[in-house]
Amino acid sequence: MTETRVPIPTLERLAIYLRVLLDAHEAGIQTLSSQEMEQHSGISAAQFRKDLSYFGEFGKPGVGYSVSGLIHCIERILRLDEEQPILLVGAGNIGSALVGYPNFRAHRLRIAAVFDNNFVKIGRPFGDLMIEDIARIKEVNAEIGARLGIIAVPAHAAQEVADLLVEAGVTGILNFAPTILRVPEHVHVRNVSFLQELAVLSYHAVEEALCVNGQATRGGKDGV
Amino acid sequence: MTETRVPIPTLERLAIYLRVLLDAHEAGIQTLSSQEMEQHSGISAAQFRKDLSYFGEFGKPGVGYSVSGLIHCIERILRLDEEQPILLVGAGNIGSALVGYPNFRAHRLRIAAVFDNNFVKIGRPFGDLMIEDIARIKEVNAEIGARLGIIAVPAHAAQEVADLLVEAGVTGILNFAPTILRVPEHVHVRNVSFLQELAVLSYHAVEEALCVNGQATRGGKDGV
DNA sequence: GCGAGATTGTGAACGAGTTCACAAGTTGCG
DNA sequence: CGCAACTTGTGAACTCGTTCACAATCTCGC
Ligand SMILES: NC(=O)c1ccc[n+]([C@@H]2O[C@H](COP(=O)([O-])OP(=O)(O)OC[C@H]3O[C@@H](n4cnc5c(N)ncnc54)[C@H](O)[C@@H]3O)[C@@H](O)[C@H]2O)c1
Ligand SMILES: NC(=O)c1ccc[n+]([C@@H]2O[C@H](COP(=O)([O-])OP(=O)(O)OC[C@H]3O[C@@H](n4cnc5c(N)ncnc54)[C@H](O)[C@@H]3O)[C@@H](O)[C@H]2O)c1
Numbered sequence: 001m002t003e004t005r006v007p008i009p010t011l012e013r014l015a016i017y018l019r020v021l022l023d024a025h026e027a028g029i030q031t032l033s034s035q036e037m038e039q040h041s042g043i044s045a046a047q048f049r050k051d052l053s054y055f056g057e058f059g060k061p062g063v064g065y066s067v068s069g070l071i072h073c074i075e076r077i078l079r080l081d082e083e084q085p086i087l088l089v090g091a092g093n094i095g096s097a098l099v100g101y102p103n104f105r106a107h108r109l110r111i112a113a114v115f116d117n118n119f120v121k122i123g124r125p126f127g128d129l130m131i132e133d134i135a136r137i138k139e140v141n142a143e144i145g146a147r148l149g150i151i152a153v154p155a156h157a158a159q160e161v162a163d164l165l166v167e168a169g170v171t172g173i174l175n176f177a178p179t180i181l182r183v184p185e186h187v188h189v190r191n192v193s194f195l196q197e198l199a200v201l202s203y204h205a206v207e208e209a210l211c212v213n214g215q216a217t218r219g220g221k222d223g224v
Numbered sequence: 225m226t227e228t229r230v231p232i233p234t235l236e237r238l239a240i241y242l243r244v245l246l247d248a249h250e251a252g253i254q255t256l257s258s259q260e261m262e263q264h265s266g267i268s269a270a271q272f273r274k275d276l277s278y279f280g281e282f283g284k285p286g287v288g289y290s291v292s293g294l295i296h297c298i299e300r301i302l303r304l305d306e307e308q309p310i311l312l313v314g315a316g317n318i319g320s321a322l323v324g325y326p327n328f329r330a331h332r333l334r335i336a337a338v339f340d341n342n343f344v345k346i347g348r349p350f351g352d353l354m355i356e357d358i359a360r361i362k363e364v365n366a367e368i369g370a371r372l373g374i375i376a377v378p379a380h381a382a383q384e385v386a387d388l389l390v391e392a393g394v395t396g397i398l399n400f401a402p403t404i405l406r407v408p409e410h411v412h413v414r415n416v417s418f419l420q421e422l423a424v425l426s427y428h429a430v431e432e433a434l435c436v437n438g439q440a441t442r443g444g445k446d447g448v
Numbered sequence: 449g450c451g452a453g454a455t456t457g458t459g460a461a462c463g464a465g466t467t468c469a470c471a472a473g474t475t476g477c478g
Numbered sequence: 479c480g481c482a483a484c485t486t487g488t489g490a491a492c493t494c495g496t497t498c499a500c501a502a503t504c505t506c507g508c
Contacts, residue, residue, distance in 0.1 A: 086422070
């Protein structure tokens with residue numbers, strides 16, 4: 001419970017714990033021990049307790065954790081105790097999948113507006129929303145007050161969009177585009193890259209490591 | 225260059241390096257120093273060199289790395305030097321986004337077949353492919369020989385699908401469903417969870433940590 | 449050919465995050 | 479009540495990955 005900075009892996013796991021707890025709640029379970037959490041989450045009991053210890057004491061020795069109590073606490077920690085509006089930029093394939101995704105609700109995350117720069121798309125309905133002109137993003141967010149934004153535009157437009165989001169007041173960006181974003185100190189970015197994930201899997205899919213070197217510069221057609 | 229196990233973060237970064245290198249290649253750049261890689265990737269020069277050192281020596285002191293040479297080496301390391309077929313299960317929102325995604329090509333990843341269990345969808349075209357019956361997955365993969373699979377079905381069906389994929393010979397699974405999958409030792413799973421990513425961002429979006437405890441069991445309506 | 453300048457590859461130091469292990473707290477039963 | 483069974487919270491040890499720093503290597507120009 002010291003005032004140390006919380007490790008990011010801990011925050012990632014909190015979201016997993018929350019999911020397990022919501023499932024347990026659904027199933028009518030009232031109490032959960034760290035041992036049981038390990039069963040359901042695949043994360044070790046010690047890790048679970050240590051993670052929570054960054055934020056306070058939530059369990060009862062000899063008993064475990066109140067499911068609903070802990071749900072509330074984790075929601076409070078992750079700022080999911082009240083609705084978080086989100087700005088989505090890019091009404092394409094990824095954007096489509098996101099607007100219709102029902103599970104956001106359970107976490108009190110809500111896509112509050114969608115933006116695009118394609119005049120053909122602007123004004124059209126998109127899920128429950130209407131696609132807005134990216135040029136109006138600052139104006140629109142003055143009302144919404146979202147702190148989170150999602151970038152689902154092609155890579156070449158991502159930096160530009162990031163700048164607009166930041167200007168509109170966003171401090172957390174989920175980026176689907178395969179680019180490194182440059183943002184101010186106070187803005188957090190998390191990248192989602194399916195290609196990267198698949199590349200890691202691809203490596204493991206074939207067991208042996210046999211890139212037997214081969215000295216970069218050798219190999220024929222490409223001079224240095 | 226010792227035979228130690230390669231850290232997973234290193235593999236993740238390799239995919240990033242590859243992207244930067246491909247961009248550089250596109251731009252006609254022939255040589256890149258670790259310093260320049262740091263500029264473009266946001267990953268420190270020392271980290272870059274250390275990462276590569278797990279696999280061999282690819283650079284020339286005083287010069288840097290041959291862009292095309294290193295591309296080939298990283299591709300070889302990540303098994304992206306020849307086409308990797310992938311099985312996609314779930315012809316829904318996420319599935320749609322994936323089949324049409326052009327960037328897979330550049331990494332020689334190819335979705336080779338799509339499966340679903342919805343009789344209305346089976347037989348319909350989906351991107352360049354036709355949706356196949358999930359029941360035929362083993363049979364189909366006997367021909368394709370894919371080692372990678374993507375799960376894009378609802379959470380309640382994910383485990384079942386994972387079992388089928390494993391049975392069909394897949395050893396690496398990219399899982400979009402919010403569930404912990406139980407798989408045999410030799411199968412690798414990577415989970416993609418937008419909710420988790422957003423939860424982490426949500427935490428950071430509001431700076432202070434003020435979950436002032438509140439002792440789990442207290443709080444009224446929920447007994448232990 | 450040789451010295452100046454650049455850059456790599458890597459052992460060693462460091463640090464962040466995980467696991468261990470146990471004291472302290474809680475419950476229930478005899 | 480008091481003891482046995484159980485579970486938490488957390489300092490300490492440990493593990494794994496990152497950063498540092500420098501010897502070794504290579505290029506180029508004179
Ligand atoms: N589709 C996938 O499976 C997938 C997978 C991984 C990553 N991605 C990445 O996600 C991003 C989006 O992918 P997608 O498939 O949805 O692309 P898409 O082409 O379907 O949609 C992109 C949308 O962004 C809009 N747009 C372009 N420039 C814009 C700008 N400056 N401001 C506002 N809107 C703009 C376009 O009009 C379009 O509607 C891309 O960067 C892509 O690389 C996609
Ligand atoms: N849509 C999103 O933005 C989003 C975001 C994050 C995670 N996810 C997760 O990704 C998964 C897929 O999401 P989606 O939006 O594409 O869902 P979806 O409902 O659009 O598509 C799911 C598809 O899976 C098929 N399916 C169901 N059971 C099956 C089975 N046993 N075998 C084969 N196919 C089966 C369905 O027929 C359907 O076509 C879900 O687990 C969801 O939680 C989605």
